Amino acid sequence: MSEFVITTFDWVPETPRGYVRDIRLRWALEEAGLAYRVESTPFNNRQKEHFLRQPFGQVPWLSDGDVFIFESGAILLYLAERSTALMPHEPLGRNKVIEWLFAGLNSVEMATVPWSFFMFSDDHEATPGRKILDNFLQSRLHHMEQELAEREWLADDFSVADIVMVDALRLVDRFNGLEQHSASRAYIARATARPAFAKAHADQLAFYAAADSKLNL
Amino acid sequence: MSEFVITTFDWVPETPRGYVRDIRLRWALEEAGLAYRVESTPFNNRQKEHFLRQPFGQVPWLSDGDVFIFESGAILLYLAERSTALMPHEPLGRNKVIEWLFAGLNSVEMATVPWSFFMFSDDHEATPGRKILDNFLQSRLHHMEQELAEREWLADDFSVADIVMVDALRLVDRFNGLEQHSASRAYIARATARPAFAKAHADQLAFYAAADSKLNL
Numbered sequence: 566m567s568e569f570v571i572t573t574f575d576w577v578p579e580t581p582r583g584y585v586r587d588i589r590l591r592w593a594l595e596e597a598g599l600a601y602r603v604e605s606t607p608f609n610n611r612q613k614e615h616f617l618r619q620p621f622g623q624v625p626w627l628s629d630g631d632v633f634i635f636e637s638g639a640i641l642l643y644l645a646e647r648s649t650a651l652m653p654h655e656p657l658g659r660n661k662v663i664e665w666l667f668a669g670l671n672s673v674e675m676a677t678v679p680w681s682f683f684m685f686s687d688d689h690e691a692t693p694g695r696k697i698l699d700n701f702l703q704s705r706l707h708h709m710e711q712e713l714a715e716r717e718w719l720a721d722d723f724s725v726a727d728i729v730m731v732d733a734l735r736l737v738d739r740f741n742g743l744e745q746h747s748a749s750r751a752y753i754a755r756a757t758a759r760p761a762f763a764k765a766h767a768d769q770l771a772f773y774a775a776a777d778s779k780l781n782l
Numbered sequence: 783m784s785e786f787v788i789t790t791f792d793w794v795p796e797t798p799r800g801y802v803r804d805i806r807l808r809w810a811l812e813e814a815g816l817a818y819r820v821e822s823t824p825f826n827n828r829q830k831e832h833f834l835r836q837p838f839g840q841v842p843w844l845s846d847g848d849v850f851i852f853e854s855g856a857i858l859l860y861l862a863e864r865s866t867a868l869m870p871h872e873p874l875g876r877n878k879v880i881e882w883l884f885a886g887l888n889s890v891e892m893a894t895v896p897w898s899f900f901m902f903s904d905d906h907e908a909t910p911g912r913k914i915l916d917n918f919l920q921s922r923l924h925h926m927e928q929e930l931a932e933r934e935w936l937a938d939d940f941s942v943a944d945i946v947m948v949d950a951l952r953l954v955d956r957f958n959g960l961e962q963h964s965a966s967r968a969y970i971a972r973a974t975a976r977p978a979f980a981k982a983h984a985d986q987l988a989f990y991a992a993a994d995s996k997l998n999l
Contacts, residue, residue, distance in 0.1 A: 621889050621925045634877055638884035643877065660851055660860065667855035670888040672838050679896035682918065683911030690909045694900030701899065708838045
């Protein structure tokens with residue numbers, strides 16, 4: 566019997582709460598109905614033990630007995646191979662989920678996260694490189710809008726690909742970057758209305774609220 | 783018997799030559815000794831048929847009989863599942879390659895490609911968002927340097943994870959961004975010295991040189 570353990574930061578500032586990447590794992594595990602628990606690693610003063618598990622000093626990582634995996638994309642694929650609630654296991658359906666999983670991480674999130682650096686710092690200066698980055702994001706959002714206007718989920722059914730894509734698009738929506746993209750907003754709304762997302766999100770917020778209490782913040 | 787077909791652009795400007803992402807597929811197929819051929823889709827005036835195969839209007843995509851896959855990360859994983867020259871097939875070795883494959887695409891390339899937008903446009907203005915992006919890249923490069931100082935390849939043997947990581951780091955090296963990262967430069971050097979890379983790179987350059995000739999450029 567597997568015992569899945571998610572390791573995330575013991576505390577984070579307000580800004581990333583609700584967006585720390587452990588939410589992707591919590592969401593997937595809730596969708597699959599797989600038991601798991603959550604452990605923590607210090608946010609401040611990251612030690613050698615942390616880098617042994619996650620080479621960039623980030624979170625989350627997953628353990629499954631004596632198997633340890635880092636990178637949320639890799640972890641989602643690992644979980645998806647263990648539950649048809651996250652990915653069909655026949656080859657064609659599996660391929661479709663995997664291509665969209667990579668698309669979320671490498672075609673969409675590669676635009677959304679760097680763009681968010683400028684938004685978080687209220688930086689709106691249209692320098693030449695910034696224009697390329699903004700156009701890159703707008704092109705990705707435009708094509709995603711067309712895809713999402715046509716269907717409910719990226720593959721035939723809800724999958725780990727949607728977990729990643731929705732989480733990437735939520736970051737754009739946070740800065741009102743989807744005002745002209747109604748299909749994308751509707752997609753986020755129907756995904757985040759799922760009980761598994763609601764529980765994952767609430768649990769992450771509660772986890773950090775409890776961390777504040779311990780610190781008497 | 784599989785017949786792998788890579789589809790790439792029929793022509794590209796000088797700047798991306800040697801870096802178009804079909805190189806990752808060519809390289810993998812050469813490493814695995816799998817037969818393939820290369821077809822093309824118009825770079826200018828991208829048509830509906832293109833978007834049906836690649837939703838963002840990018841390249842490459844792969845066909846294997848009547849299976850079509852987009853996203854170079856997904857394609858590399860698909861090929862890796864068909865050749866132990868690209869990934870071991872026992873679970874622990876496979877996990878290690880997959881986590882590093884995602885790390886290359888989502889932790890490293892998410893920094894390198896947006897940073898390259900600023901470098902390609904000779905944009906060195908240190909706006910607040912730009913500082914975050916630069917620090918993000920430097921942090922990733924610092925941690926990669928520590929990883930690469932310790933070993934030859936990311937997993938136990940050369941794998942698709944190295945194909946992605948080397949290609950992401952080559953883009954930084956192109957702008958002399960690895961001057962303080964000797965282990966990373968040595969890693970690129972030993973990877974690109976492999977006959978499979980040399981052939982993939984030469985073939986891509988020859989493909990676009992032939993495209994110029996047809997256009998009488």
